[in-house]
Amino acid sequence: MKTTQISPLEKYLINTLQKGLPLCESPFALIAEQINDQIANNTLSNMPKCNEQQVIETLNNLLQSGILTRFGPMYDAACLGGAFTLAAMDVPKSRFDKVANIINGLPQVAHNYERNHQLNMWFVIGTESQSEISDVISTIEMETGLTVLNVPKLKEFYVGLYFEV
Structure with a gap:
């Protein structure tokens, strides 16, 4: 398999969203806010500030490029009859x-x-x-x-x- 370089934002999103998507009205805006807070507090480096649209576009690019094959909830297939x-x-x-x-x-x-x-x-x-x-x-x-x-x-x-x- 080939190795693909990813940006610091892509890496952050892949790592963070594996743990769950915030359950709120604007989860991607909240993620951008968390990133910006971590940058301001010097707990996150090598990444520029971002906004909700950049988070959404980055996730879409990860999906379109095939780096991510899916983004969504994990269901227990057996409980659903699968x-x-x-x-x-x-x-x-x-x-x-x-x-x-x-x-x-x-x-x-x-x-x-x-x-x-x-x-x-x-x-x-x-x-x-x-x-x-x-x-x-x-x-x-x-x-x-x-x-x-x-x-x-x-x-x-x-x-x-x-x-x-």
Whole structure:
């Protein structure tokens, strides 16, 4: 996967919004205000002051560029009647980017990561039904010619997932 440079504002927003969006009438204005307060208090550096519109535009740019694949709430798919699974693949280095693009192009796929292991590509498949997971796996295998290891959860643990950028 290629490495992408991001601005200090992009980094701040990715890190901050993973922890939640403020529940208020103007959450992006509040985020801009928090940034500006931290700059004024010298607790945040390397970033110019910003406003609500800049926060919104920056998030839109992150989505349009593909740096962020989605921005929104996380739902418990199982409680809503849906299903999800962890999946892994052994992808030849020479085909890694091409296979990643195929997989990332599927709306049911999220959290695609490269790992330093024989199974070097790991991702999550989320669907409306358990049977659709099998369909997505079949599609991936057909389009890539590679085998997908399906690793469904046996028990759920909440760990407060957070990936610092």
